[in-house]
Amino acid sequence: MTFNLNTESESPDRTTLHLHGRLDAQTFNDFDSAMLDVLPRVAAGGTVVLDLSALEYISSAGLRSIAMIRRSMRARGGHTLLLNLQPQVRKVFDIVKAVPLHEVFANAQELDSYLDHMQRQITGDGAVDSA
Template identity: 30%
Template sequence: MEISSKKVGDVLVMAIKGRLDALTSSKLESKMCELINAGENKIVIDLGELEYISSAGLRAILFCAKKLKATEGDIAFANITGMISEVFEISGFGTMFNIYSSALTAAEKIS
């Protein structure tokens, strides 16, 4: 799994590429905690290049979202398609989080 990030205004856009599973979820948790502790409180996660997500990956996302909410922050997701979209819908994440068609749209909505 690869994680890249860039700022769009006051929003941090993180792109996740590859697989988010039991082997890689701790990497996401660590990176998100580091960013939140550094003061980032508006985060968009672009999942356009995510190939696979497991229950461990979903738990990592939920953990990070709860940590962000505790800082009165906001999180949104973008570019969710295919199997990732199905997993979000089945797990209830589709109704729990704001999901947008593009990272730019998501950044505009939560800024």
């Protein structure tokens, strides 16, 4: 199986990347090359969301690529969050403790609730927009 990447920009401060297939020794270079294009377009302090719902396999090479994204975003005051991990992929992250649990979300609703909570902490606004 191959690797495929789709990018979805929801706002200048948040980009979602949908990873499909296998992120391994044969495909990580393609992913890394794509990140050289994508990451500079994410605003400083922004968030990269990696939707892994269609990622079937990840190797140590793939973990290294994700670690590079996390380092790059952190250096710019930003965040990298993981979404919709398949059980076998989640197990790899659990084994190597590659990503703190507060950066892993089961679904988009859980992620949006977290992001809403974080923004309300900054603004001090207790109201939730129901739109």
